[in-house]
Amino acid sequence: MSDPDTERTSGGLVGKVVGKAKAAVGSATDNDELAREGRLQEAQAEAGQQARESAAKASQREQEAELRAQRTETELERQRLENEVAAQQREQAIERERREAERAAESGAQQQQAAAEQGRRAERAAAEASERRAEQDRLAAEQDAIRLERQAREAEERADRIDPQEAR
Secondary structure (H helix, E strand, C coil), X not given: CCCHHHHCCCCHHHHHHHHHHHHXXXXXXXXXXXXXXXXXXXXXXXXXXXXXXXXXXXXXXHHHHHHHHHHHHHHHHHHHHHHHHHHHHXXXXXXXXXXXXXXXXXXXXXXXXXXXXXXXXXXXXXXXXXXXXXXXXXXXXXXXXXXXXXXXXXXXXXXXXXXXXXXX
């Protein structure tokens, strides 16, 4: 067996080169222990390199997963904000429509009120015109009555002049 200090291996490219060199020297000198140590150091260097590559790949996959998660969170936040904006726009549209409906109802009520007032004025005017016609008709009837009374008196006076005895 070799010394524990001798069995220590270096990693990376240097460890691989040193391991190959030890394995070659051990094979050339028929030192099985040195050859075994060289092969072991070379394998350990390869394993370390593979572990570093795997760790780098795992780190990259982890970063990619984190990036995807951030993108997903960002997309969800964007959608949430879009929904919030859309909801606010719907609320504003509803409020605008409500105000327009109130204005239309108020305008309609004002128009109905104006039409009703105009109808009352027309009815009053028609009633006053009817009263004037009735008054005119009454006056015309009184004038006719006066005229007929005068004509009747005149006829009586003529009749009295023609036959004064019959009148009595």
